[in-house]
Amino acid sequence: MAAKLTSSTLLHHILNKHHFPARTFPWRRVGARHCASFQQQKTQYSNHGATSSWDVQSYMPEAAALSNVQSYQELLDISVGDPETFWGVLARERLTWVKPFQMVKDCDFTQGRVRWFLGGQLNVSVNCLDKHVHQCPERVALIWERDEPGTQVNITYRELLDTTCRIANTLKKHGVQKGDRVAIYMPVSPMAVAAMLACARIGAVHTIVFAGFSAESLAGRINDASCKAVITFNQGVRGGRVTELKKTVDEAVKSCPSVKHVFVAQRTDNKVHMGNLDISLEEEMDKADSVCTPEAMNSEDMLFMLYTSGSTGKPKGVVHTQAGYLLYAALTHKYVFDYKQGDVFGCMADIGWITGHSYVVYGPLCNGATTVLFESTPTYPDPGRYWETVERLQINQFYGAPTAIRLLLKYGDDWVKKYNRSSLKTLGSVGEPINHEAWEWFHNVVGEKRCTLVDTWWQTETGGICISPRPSEPEAEVIPAMAMRPFFGIQPLLLSENGKVIEGGDVSGALCIAQPWPGMARTIYGDHQRFVDAYFKTYPGYYFTGDGAHRTNEGYYQITGRMDDVINISGHRLGTAEIEDALDEHPDVPETAVIGFPHEIKGETAFAFVVLKENLSLPEKAILEELKSIVATKIAKYAVPDHIMVVKRLPKTRSGKIMRRVLRKIVTNQTEDLGDITTLEDSSVITEILEAHQKYKMDKPGK
Numbered sequence: 098m099a100a101k102l103t104s105s106t107l108l109h110h111i112l113n114k115h116h117f118p119a120r121t122f123p124w125r126r127v128g129a130r131h132c133a134s135f136q137q138q139k140t141q142y143s144n145h146g147a148t149s150s151w152d153v154q155s156y157m158p159e160a161a162a163l164s165n166v167q168s169y170q171e172l173l174d175i176s177v178g179d180p181e182t183f184w185g186v187l188a189r190e191r192l193t194w195v196k197p198f199q200m201v202k203d204c205d206f207t208q209g210r211v212r213w214f215l216g217g218q219l220n221v222s223v224n225c226l227d228k229h230v231h232q233c234p235e236r237v238a239l240i241w242e243r244d245e246p247g248t249q250v251n252i253t254y255r256e257l258l259d260t261t262c263r264i265a266n267t268l269k270k271h272g273v274q275k276g277d278r279v280a281i282y283m284p285v286s287p288m289a290v291a292a293m294l295a296c297a298r299i300g301a302v303h304t305i306v307f308a309g310f311s312a313e314s315l316a317g318r319i320n321d322a323s324c325k326a327v328i329t330f331n332q333g334v335r336g337g338r339v340t341e342l343k344k345t346v347d348e349a350v351k352s353c354p355s356v357k358h359v360f361v362a363q364r365t366d367n368k369v370h371m372g373n374l375d376i377s378l379e380e381e382m383d384k385a386d387s388v389c390t391p392e393a394m395n396s397e398d399m400l401f402m403l404y405t406s407g408s409t410g411k412p413k414g415v416v417h418t419q420a421g422y423l424l425y426a427a428l429t430h431k432y433v434f435d436y437k438q439g440d441v442f443g444c445m446a447d448i449g450w451i452t453g454h455s456y457v458v459y460g461p462l463c464n465g466a467t468t469v470l471f472e473s474t475p476t477y478p479d480p481g482r483y484w485e486t487v488e489r490l491q492i493n494q495f496y497g498a499p500t501a502i503r504l505l506l507k508y509g510d511d512w513v514k515k516y517n518r519s520s521l522k523t524l525g526s527v528g529e530p531i532n533h534e535a536w537e538w539f540h541n542v543v544g545e546k547r548c549t550l551v552d553t554w555w556q557t558e559t560g561g562i563c564i565s566p567r568p569s570e571p572e573a574e575v576i577p578a579m580a581m582r583p584f585f586g587i588q589p590l591l592l593s594e595n596g597k598v599i600e601g602g603d604v605s606g607a608l609c610i611a612q613p614w615p616g617m618a619r620t621i622y623g624d625h626q627r628f629v630d631a632y633f634k635t636y637p638g639y640y641f642t643g644d645g646a647h648r649t650n651e652g653y654y655q656i657t658g659r660m661d662d663v664i665n666i667s668g669h670r671l672g673t674a675e676i677e678d679a680l681d682e683h684p685d686v687p688e689t690a691v692i693g694f695p696h697e698i699k700g701e702t703a704f705a706f707v708v709l710k711e712n713l714s715l716p717e718k719a720i721l722e723e724l725k726s727i728v729a730t731k732i733a734k735y736a737v738p739d740h741i742m743v744v745k746r747l748p749k750t751r752s753g754k755i756m757r758r759v760l761r762k763i764v765t766n767q768t769e770d771l772g773d774i775t776t777l778e779d780s781s782v783i784t785e786i787l788e789a790h791q792k793y794k795m796d797k798p799g800k
């Protein structure tokens with residue numbers, strides 16, 4: 098193995114254009130089958146220095162530098178008790194710096210101020226690419242598991258660097274500069290990953306918009322971020338269906354004056370209309386230089402922003418910065434999943450969500466891993482897809498969402514058992530609470546009871562996993578369906594309604610985190626006050642997650658769900674207010690209230706109460722259909738409520754606030770105890786809604 102690369106030699110290497118020649122153009126390989134010699138490569142780079150008996154130094158080589166830590170517990174203690182030393186040592190050792198940092202942190206939760214590794218400079222794409230290309234250029238970085246089974250494409254680190262540099266040079270040529278925002282509207286693919294890294298290379302800020310969002314949602318995000326460019330595909334392919342990505346972008350950019358260029362890559366051979374703003378990405382890449390000098394970025398410069406829903410208002414652009422985010426993503430990827438060099442890491446998430454950012458792209462690539470880009474769906478072409486992929490790609494860590502597990506469970510064990518899953522070592526779950534039945538099935542059937550299954554709790558805002566059963570002392574117990582233990586440096590705690598810290602076991606409260614960690618969000622783009630208000634105001638001095646949790650007598654954490662008006666549909670977060678705003682646009686709908694409602698597969702779905710005008714322009718049924726289509730157009734298809742119930746009035750307090758808590762009780766048939774309804778303006782509204790709900794259930798049996 099090559100000697101450890103120092104920042105200065107690496108920079109020298111890059112600046113002198115001593116570069117690895119491009120032999121192929123990976124972005125051209127749309128139809129290719131290219132998976133040979135992967136096993137060969139795997140053996141070559143597998144598992145250096147692993148020991149059979151656990152010792153802390155081989156587990157975390159930095160342990161010696163951390164006051165000679167001897168055990169896992171000591172490691173955990175120092176991470177929380179002396180975060181400056183812990184994170185300082187890890188940042189120095191695990192990241193490649195252009196300029197060393199002077200100060201580990203400067204944080205003050207009361208101001209919402211979070212800054213790490215000040216004075217330091219680095220480039221994230223260098224840490225994810227050049228570092229590995231220097232040591233092992235032919236290692237596979239990405240396995241693009243395309244929609245059609247058996248058509249995967251392998252991309253080496255050398256190829257990914259080449260592609261990244263060409264995109265970076267293309268962006269630069271067309272005026273994209275350091276600090277500019279670039280929207281990426283692409284499903285998971287090597288081109289999308291290279292686009293992210295290309296932004297990182299030149300210091301532009303990417304904001305990925307999930308390719309299932311509507312034109313209007315896309316436009317809202319582009320405008321909020323004042324994006325200068327958009328990168329997209331002509332079309333997308335998923336579950337055997339083609340999606341019109343470019344058309345959606347065309348529709349969106351009509352109302353986005355900041356956009357100067359739309360770069361269009363080809364996912365299919367079909368031609369799409371190319372207008373004034375449009376540039377063929379591949380054509381430009383062919384002409385571009387395959388070397389691009391990385392920008393030296395300050396630790397706290399923006400790396401990306403990602404829009405997510407809050408309980409009020411429009412989606413917020415959660416900002417993550419360079420060094421702290423990357424370090425945290427890489428460290429959690431390594432330790433939560435017990436990733437070892439040579440492993441094939443399979444996170445099924447789309448890059449449109451934070452899980453895709455941290456565990457498809459940045460964490461695995463920073464660690465020099467081989468990471469799977471899953472383009473398809475769990476049921477295409479049949480419900481065995483995941484496990485057939487596991488067998489074919491020899492996936493070692495499989496990270497998925499409870500909603501997919503619940504769906505597959507329904508199809509029975511045969512679809513799983515048909516395939517050899519002996520490569521699997523760790524299974525992970527993320528995005529929403531995983532119910533016992535799904536956990537047991539995932540663990541017993543998929544993992545044959547021999548894989549560790551980790552229920553990982555975190556958020557867009559936390560940047561990486563914060564609570565999960567691993568890491569922990571080897572052999573420590575894992576309790577089903579529970580996130581359990583904090584990661585290094587994370588200090589969870591529960592607060593009561595009156596803002597007091599709740600001590601002891603078998604207690605519940607608002608889940609907060611007591612001190613900063615490098616991966617956490619820094620601000621909300623363009624609205625720092627909203628950042629302070631949303632996360633640091635409810636419980637001054639603490640980061641408030643928005644979730645409730647229970648702590649057991651053993652000190653383990655069990656997440657109980659959101660405490661605000663945010664719902665979680667198939668692991669995707671949505672503010673009920675966003676759906677209400679969309680529904681309210683209908684001219685015949687003066688008022689609505691949306692709440693979360695349990696759903697067998699999706700976990701939660703939206704339940705909308707709508708008040709209609711007296712004299713309708715159309716029959717009620719037609720209006721309900723229009724309402725569904727409004728939500729799909731304004732937000733996305735997944736946001737469309739499964740239930741829309743017409744009511745005469747909504748339950749309101751005397752001050753005019755809608756009492757959603759009463760609606761929640763009614764739809765879940767907890768009508769015995771509706772809680773305190775003394776503040777209701779008119780309590781007869783309850784009887785009215787109860788009657789309407791009875792009728793609704795009769796018309797729609799099973800609800």
Ligand code: WT7
Binds near residue numbers: 553
């Ligand atoms: C919210 C964050 C983290 C990446 C995907 C979602 C819920 C997330 C769990 C879990 C129970 C979970 C929380 C959280 N959540 N993971 N393991 N158990 N709930 O990211 O869209 O930012 O949503 O998802 O409610 O606050 P996100």
